[in-house]
Amino acid sequence: METNTTLNYLQAHGIKPSLQRMAVMTYLIEHRTHPTADEIYTALHPSIPTLSKTTVYNTLKLLTEKGAALQLTIDERNCCFDADTSPHAHFLCTRCGRVYDMKLNQAELRKCACVPDEFQTEDAQLYLRGCCPRCAALDMDN
Structure with a gap:
């Protein structure tokens, strides 16, 4: 840069x-x-x-x-940082530990969080946990 x-x-x-x-x-x-x-x-x-x-x-x-x-602060063990401050969610793979960006706009984040229209949201953090495609493919190979 x-x-x-x-x-x-x-x-x-x-x-x-x-x-x-x-x-x-x-x-x-x-x-x-x-x-x-x-x-x-x-x-x-x-x-x-x-x-x-x-x-x-x-x-x-x-x-x-x-x-x-x-x-x-996706899990209790680590606090990590992201330069992308645009509205988006994060997915933590519980197998490999990698954090992925999930592109969602502010309206999609509000919908995922079930925020009623009368509330004015200033910030939203959505964290998802599970198995990423790479780890899932490795599981299928074994």
């Missing part, structure tokens, strides 16, 4: 850019794997030796507070 794109994205969300914030945001945008804070730290630390886990956690907190990223 271009540095200017990340810079503009952070500034559009009212976030003062720094080397660490730019690196974390770029990582989230380029890696759509819903990484944890520890995964981000492990990936970035070799190229930014001064980066601390505390900085990664604080940066992720700021990004989520400003609406630049989503914090996902």
